Amino acid sequence: MCGIIGAIAKNNVVPVLLQGLQRLEYRGYDSAGLATIDNNKLQRIRSIGRVADLARQSSTACGYIGIAHTRWATHGEPSERNAHPHLSGNLIAVVHNGIIENYEELRMQLTTQGFLFTSDTDSEVIAHLIHSHYSRGNSLLAATQTAIGQLTGAYAIGVMAADNSNQIICARKGSPLLLGLGTDGHYIASDLSALLPITNNILYLQDGDVAEVSLSGYQIFDANGNTVERAVNICKLHSSKAELGEYRHYMQKEIHEQPQALINTLEGVCNSQALVPGIFGADAARIFPQIEKILILACGTSHHAGMVARYWLEEIAGISCTVEIASEYRYRVSVPDPGSLVLTISQSGETADTLAALNHAKDLGHTHTLSICNVPESALTRLSGLHFLTHAGPEIGVASTKAFTTQLAALFILTLILAKQRGGLDSKEEYNYLHALRHLPTAVDSVLKLAPDIARIAERFSDKRHALFLGRGLHYPIALEGALKLKEISYIHAEAYPAGELKHGPLALVDKEMPVIAVAPNDTLLAKLKSNLQEVRARGGELYVFADAGTRFHSGDGLHLIQMPEHAGYLSPILHTIALQLLAYYVALQKGTDVDKPRNLAKSVTVE
Known part of the structure; x- marks a missing residue:
C-alpha cells in the first residue's frame, strides 16, 4: 500500500521521481507528491488524484535530491493536505508507508512541544518527531534512529533535511524498502518496479535496518545501531516486462502472459524426469517426511489458492490440511500442532496480515514453515524455512491474475511431491502428472482464445448490479475467485456459493435480473451441479455456464454457454480461473471502470 521513491544523483532527480511514481501507482493512487532540495530550500508539490496530475504541476521543479510518494489513504481522506511528503518547519521532509499505531499519543506530545499539525495522517508525526531530535544537534541519521525507536507499528520511510542536501535517510520495519545502486546516483524505493529503468543493482533492507544514502555511497545499520552488510542482487528483470505494449490494460496483459508465467514457474519441474523435494529448499527432503498436517495461511486471492490446494493435498497426497484467513488466524485461540507444516502464500511476500500470522504460528511453536511467493528477497521468504518462487514476473494490475495461477501450479507441485514421499504416487502416475503440467501452458492458451466469446457474453452484464457464482468441490474456490x-x-456485487448450498438461502435472490455464473467441469460432480442449475432455471434465473467439452449443456432460453476445452483433471481449476478472469475484465470494460486501479484498493497490502 502506497509507493515510495527517493533519489540523490548528479542530475535533476524530478524526472526519475515522477517515472518511479508512475510505476508505483498501482500501490496507491488517491494522491501523490514530491519534495526536492534546491539551494538549501525544500520545495514540495502535492496533488490529489493520479501521478499525471502531479507531473503537470512539476514542470519547473528541480533538485539533485528528492523523495516522492503515491498514496493509498488509511488515516485521513484523500486530499492534498493529507498527501505526502509531510514537512516539519520547512526543514524535515518525510514519506511513509505503513501505519503508526501510537500516533495519537505522539501527536499530543509533539503538540505540547509547539509542533503544528496540518494533516489528519499518522505519518506527519514522524516528520515532527525527527525534527524534534534533529533540532537538538543530532545528525539526521541519529535523529531518525531515535525517532523510530519511539514508533509502534509498521513503516518504510524516506527522510531529508533542507540544510543537508547530501543524504537521504531511510528505514524499514514491517513494510518493504530497497536501495538501488547506480553509476550516476543512488535510489530508495518501496518496490523493485520503480527502479527497473534506472539500475539492476538492488539491495533489500531487512526489518529494523536504517540506511544513510549519499551520492558517494551508503551505510546500513541494524536495529541495534550496528553497521551491517546486505547483499547486492543483480536483478534480471527488464523494464519492458512492466510496460503495456500492445495491450489496453495491465490486467489484460497479465491475463495473456499466463502461459509464459506458467512455463517459467514450472521450468524446474517440467525439465526433469522426476519430482524432487529440493525445489522447495535444501531442507525439504528432511522436513517433508515428518509432516502429517498442513496449515495454510493467506489472504484474498491467495486464500482461494489455498482452498484449492486443500482438495489436492487431502485427495492426492492424503495429508490433512486446514486453510485459514491470515488476518483471522492470529486473533483467535487455536490449538497448535508443532508437527504441521505452516504454508504461507502471498504475491508480494510483504502482506502484513500474512507475515503477522506466520510470526504468530512460530510463536506458538510451529517450526516447519514454507512460503509460496512471487518476489525474491521478500520478508515472507526470509521468515520461512522453505520457499518456492512462482516466477510470474511483475504484476501491476491490482486484481491478481497470473500470480494466482502460478500459485496454483506451485501448490500442485507441492501436492505431488508430498504424495510421492508418502508412497501415494507411483512412477506411472508421476509421469502422467508431469505430462499434464507440461501441457498446461498450451491448455491455458486455448482458453485465452475464448476471449471474443466471453466479451460478447459480458455485454449482457452492463446494467447488472448483482451476480451469483456457483461451483462444486474443487471448483468452489474458483467460483469464489471469479466473484x-x-x-x-x-463494482458489481458478487457472491459465490457451493452449488449444493443454493437451496439453503441464496436461491431467494434469483430472478431474471440476477446473472448466475456456473463453473461446470466434466467431473464426478457434474450431475449434481446440473440438478442445482435446474433450480435456477425453474425460478427464471439467467445462467452463464462455463462448461467443459462433453458436459452436454446447450445454449437456449435462459442459458448462455461458454464452451471450455476438454476437462483437465485436477488442473481444471486453473483453466476455469482464466475464463472467469476474462469475464471480469470484459464486464469492467462494459461498465467503464478503471480496470487496473479499482477504487479503494491497492496492490500490496502492507498494513493490517
Whole structure:
C-alpha cells in the first residue's frame, strides 16, 4: 500500500521521481507528491488524484535530491493536505508507508512541544518527531534512529533535511524498502518496479535496518545501531516486462502472459524426469517426511489458492490440511500442532496480515514453515524455512491474475511431491502428472482464445448490479475467485456459493435480473451441479455456464454457454480461473471502470 521513491544523483532527480511514481501507482493512487532540495530550500508539490496530475504541476521543479510518494489513504481522506511528503518547519521532509499505531499519543506530545499539525495522517508525526531530535544537534541519521525507536507499528520511510542536501535517510520495519545502486546516483524505493529503468543493482533492507544514502555511497545499520552488510542482487528483470505494449490494460496483459508465467514457474519441474523435494529448499527432503498436517495461511486471492490446494493435498497426497484467513488466524485461540507444516502464500511476500500470522504460528511453536511467493528477497521468504518462487514476473494490475495461477501450479507441485514421499504416487502416475503440467501452458492458451466469446457474453452484464457464482468441490474456490474478480474491477456485487448450498438461502435472490455464473467441469460432480442449475432455471434465473467439452449443456432460453476445452483433471481449476478472469475484465470494460486501479484498493497490502 502506497509507493515510495527517493533519489540523490548528479542530475535533476524530478524526472526519475515522477517515472518511479508512475510505476508505483498501482500501490496507491488517491494522491501523490514530491519534495526536492534546491539551494538549501525544500520545495514540495502535492496533488490529489493520479501521478499525471502531479507531473503537470512539476514542470519547473528541480533538485539533485528528492523523495516522492503515491498514496493509498488509511488515516485521513484523500486530499492534498493529507498527501505526502509531510514537512516539519520547512526543514524535515518525510514519506511513509505503513501505519503508526501510537500516533495519537505522539501527536499530543509533539503538540505540547509547539509542533503544528496540518494533516489528519499518522505519518506527519514522524516528520515532527525527527525534527524534534534533529533540532537538538543530532545528525539526521541519529535523529531518525531515535525517532523510530519511539514508533509502534509498521513503516518504510524516506527522510531529508533542507540544510543537508547530501543524504537521504531511510528505514524499514514491517513494510518493504530497497536501495538501488547506480553509476550516476543512488535510489530508495518501496518496490523493485520503480527502479527497473534506472539500475539492476538492488539491495533489500531487512526489518529494523536504517540506511544513510549519499551520492558517494551508503551505510546500513541494524536495529541495534550496528553497521551491517546486505547483499547486492543483480536483478534480471527488464523494464519492458512492466510496460503495456500492445495491450489496453495491465490486467489484460497479465491475463495473456499466463502461459509464459506458467512455463517459467514450472521450468524446474517440467525439465526433469522426476519430482524432487529440493525445489522447495535444501531442507525439504528432511522436513517433508515428518509432516502429517498442513496449515495454510493467506489472504484474498491467495486464500482461494489455498482452498484449492486443500482438495489436492487431502485427495492426492492424503495429508490433512486446514486453510485459514491470515488476518483471522492470529486473533483467535487455536490449538497448535508443532508437527504441521505452516504454508504461507502471498504475491508480494510483504502482506502484513500474512507475515503477522506466520510470526504468530512460530510463536506458538510451529517450526516447519514454507512460503509460496512471487518476489525474491521478500520478508515472507526470509521468515520461512522453505520457499518456492512462482516466477510470474511483475504484476501491476491490482486484481491478481497470473500470480494466482502460478500459485496454483506451485501448490500442485507441492501436492505431488508430498504424495510421492508418502508412497501415494507411483512412477506411472508421476509421469502422467508431469505430462499434464507440461501441457498446461498450451491448455491455458486455448482458453485465452475464448476471449471474443466471453466479451460478447459480458455485454449482457452492463446494467447488472448483482451476480451469483456457483461451483462444486474443487471448483468452489474458483467460483469464489471469479466473484472476487468481478466485484474488484466492475463494482458489481458478487457472491459465490457451493452449488449444493443454493437451496439453503441464496436461491431467494434469483430472478431474471440476477446473472448466475456456473463453473461446470466434466467431473464426478457434474450431475449434481446440473440438478442445482435446474433450480435456477425453474425460478427464471439467467445462467452463464462455463462448461467443459462433453458436459452436454446447450445454449437456449435462459442459458448462455461458454464452451471450455476438454476437462483437465485436477488442473481444471486453473483453466476455469482464466475464463472467469476474462469475464471480469470484459464486464469492467462494459461498465467503464478503471480496470487496473479499482477504487479503494491497492496492490500490496502492507498494513493490517
